[in-house]
Amino acid sequence: MLHNRQWLLKSRPKGALRLDNFEFCEQDIPEPDLKQGQILVRNLMFTCAATMRTWINAPGHSNRSIDLGTPIRGTAGGSQVVKSNHPRFPVGTRVMILSLWEDYSVLEPDTSPMPVLAQPPEVKIIEAMRNLNSCTAYFGLLRVGQPQAGETVVVSAAGSSVGSMVVQIAKIAGCRVIGIAGGHDKCDLVVKEFGADAAIDYKHENVSARLKELCPKGVDVFFDNVGGDILNAVIDNIAVKGRVAVCGQVAAYDSDAPAPGLRDMMKVIYRSVTIRGFAMNEFMQDADTARADIKRWTEEGRLKHREDIRIGFENLPHAFMGLFKGENMGTLIVKSGEPDEGNPSFQ
Amino acid sequence: MLHNRQWLLKSRPKGALRLDNFEFCEQDIPEPDLKQGQILVRNLMFTCAATMRTWINAPGHSNRSIDLGTPIRGTAGGSQVVKSNHPRFPVGTRVMILSLWEDYSVLEPDTSPMPVLAQPPEVKIIEAMRNLNSCTAYFGLLRVGQPQAGETVVVSAAGSSVGSMVVQIAKIAGCRVIGIAGGHDKCDLVVKEFGADAAIDYKHENVSARLKELCPKGVDVFFDNVGGDILNAVIDNIAVKGRVAVCGQVAAYDSDAPAPGLRDMMKVIYRSVTIRGFAMNEFMQDADTARADIKRWTEEGRLKHREDIRIGFENLPHAFMGLFKGENMGTLIVKSGEPDEGNPSFQ
Numbered sequence: 001m002l003h004n005r006q007w008l009l010k011s012r013p014k015g016a017l018r019l020d021n022f023e024f025c026e027q028d029i030p031e032p033d034l035k036q037g038q039i040l041v042r043n044l045m046f047t048c049a050a051t052m053r054t055w056i057n058a059p060g061h062s063n064r065s066i067d068l069g070t071p072i073r074g075t076a077g078g079s080q081v082v083k084s085n086h087p088r089f090p091v092g093t094r095v096m097i098l099s100l101w102e103d104y105s106v107l108e109p110d111t112s113p114m115p116v117l118a119q120p121p122e123v124k125i126i127e128a129m130r131n132l133n134s135c136t137a138y139f140g141l142l143r144v145g146q147p148q149a150g151e152t153v154v155v156s157a158a159g160s161s162v163g164s165m166v167v168q169i170a171k172i173a174g175c176r177v178i179g180i181a182g183g184h185d186k187c188d189l190v191v192k193e194f195g196a197d198a199a200i201d202y203k204h205e206n207v208s209a210r211l212k213e214l215c216p217k218g219v220d221v222f223f224d225n226v227g228g229d230i231l232n233a234v235i236d237n238i239a240v241k242g243r244v245a246v247c248g249q250v251a252a253y254d255s256d257a258p259a260p261g262l263r264d265m266m267k268v269i270y271r272s273v274t275i276r277g278f279a280m281n282e283f284m285q286d287a288d289t290a291r292a293d294i295k296r297w298t299e300e301g302r303l304k305h306r307e308d309i310r311i312g313f314e315n316l317p318h319a320f321m322g323l324f325k326g327e328n329m330g331t332l333i334v335k336s337g338e339p340d341e342g343n344p345s346f347q
Numbered sequence: 348m349l350h351n352r353q354w355l356l357k358s359r360p361k362g363a364l365r366l367d368n369f370e371f372c373e374q375d376i377p378e379p380d381l382k383q384g385q386i387l388v389r390n391l392m393f394t395c396a397a398t399m400r401t402w403i404n405a406p407g408h409s410n411r412s413i414d415l416g417t418p419i420r421g422t423a424g425g426s427q428v429v430k431s432n433h434p435r436f437p438v439g440t441r442v443m444i445l446s447l448w449e450d451y452s453v454l455e456p457d458t459s460p461m462p463v464l465a466q467p468p469e470v471k472i473i474e475a476m477r478n479l480n481s482c483t484a485y486f487g488l489l490r491v492g493q494p495q496a497g498e499t500v501v502v503s504a505a506g507s508s509v510g511s512m513v514v515q516i517a518k519i520a521g522c523r524v525i526g527i528a529g530g531h532d533k534c535d536l537v538v539k540e541f542g543a544d545a546a547i548d549y550k551h552e553n554v555s556a557r558l559k560e561l562c563p564k565g566v567d568v569f570f571d572n573v574g575g576d577i578l579n580a581v582i583d584n585i586a587v588k589g590r591v592a593v594c595g596q597v598a599a600y601d602s603d604a605p606a607p608g609l610r611d612m613m614k615v616i617y618r619s620v621t622i623r624g625f626a627m628n629e630f631m632q633d634a635d636t637a638r639a640d641i642k643r644w645t646e647e648g649r650l651k652h653r654e655d656i657r658i659g660f661e662n663l664p665h666a667f668m669g670l671f672k673g674e675n676m677g678t679l680i681v682k683s684g685e686p687d688e689g690n691p692s693f694q
Contacts, residue, residue: 261608268624275622277615
């Protein structure tokens, strides 16, 4: 028998997410028989990303809504194969998956709509997991935002997993970088740890007024993780031919209302602005190039990764909900806290 | 003495423009002495374009606000030099200018922020005037929208001066074209005269539902003249990697409120949509190419120009306000109705 814990989606929130939207379920289940091509994995690490909040909305308000009564689906998860009927995934293989919030999952790597990526022994699973966010930052900034050396780049949620990568990659690209984050500690991190030229504390400062001071020639590239008021404040200060790479709209996620756009579209006309939404999978064919650059920059010490690691499967909903209160710094990862993590490669 | 009539901006409207926002002024003025480089022109034709409405708003709500108590500034105007102290603009020269709503203006072609373009005798002044709008359509569609043959292009205000050009140029580019216009007559014109594959009457049909029927694979390129509800209806039906060329936001012009953007920015992310505002002057270095293409297509009968011509300087405000009630079809031009137009080249 397997002792399987799950966090299921019990109900869809009206407005902000609440703990009682999740249901904890714990039961002993028989070890499953695996069909050809199936594997049984033990889920050990779970990245919590803001985009998951949109999947909790009903179909029609989300691009991949989670069904009620099923486990929460996450972004990157680190798991280990514990039983296998698939030749390329022997027992012990560490895989990166779109995690499900449960201890054990049966997966079919060849047919699953969610990729199941076996990690070679030399790759730390946590690196593979955070690479998803690093690649999002890489492609969103460089391909969508197209910053030129000397230009001014502004990033919202600059202390977040994606945002902190954008800050650093923009510096590597030779840009002047302004990070927007919530609170003094995060702003400090954005400047001192990630190397932004300045940071704006949106909780205590007038973002538009500060942008006007810091970017007198206007914002050339805005990497938008947040949307809402901050997006509008940047548009008020955008340069002619400015570009906005729209990665997320976190300000609107923890509600059941849609994410509103610009207050004044004329600014887009007057300043010939480009606003471009994107998702990382558009650029998957170039993922190897991105990963190689990210690896090299990391080894050279030019790209610092910060994880915010919490322990305990039971804490998943609480950790996740904290994202919308700005409680995390860097990539938020929950480790299940099980002895299986004793495997030293599982770092 | 010169008998000079003017339409001055008397007050800025709260909400929709009213006749009493304009002041008619009529007086005899002494013939001006011209400094070196100045010309005196008689203004004979006035294009009325929706964008002029934004110039009537206060500074800060417009990119080139008209000062109170000064003549209304228009888009293309056709004028004739009646007195000259400039060697390249002898008496009799026909010029295209950004018109001022007055019979006589003193201009300094070399220093004016508004271009003063002498027209060679073989060019009909009305062609030169409408070329401004044709070039806007040409660059906005081809450079900003970047339609590929076989793609579906949607155009709002498809019966308008710019919109009707976009419909036809998109057909020339090998696209399937859906025009959106107000009322049966305009929709009929959009299909039968300008060659759209279908038209949607936004006054009597549900635009989003009709787009879903007409564009089951989604809208690849949207040329947006109108904004507001129609923009949102198109975004509801946009294809993955769809492009929106934002030319105008007429739905919001005749008010003092800004032009609101998207209701749900997530659609831009989920479908990797590009929204790009533009103004024609970005592309001025390629205007010769555009004019040559437009001339050739016109001569080949592939590009039809429709003017809606009104007579009488005194009717300018009324004609202009009609734009926002959808009263015009094609390029709205007001001729002053003076005997000077007897000049046969002034057609």
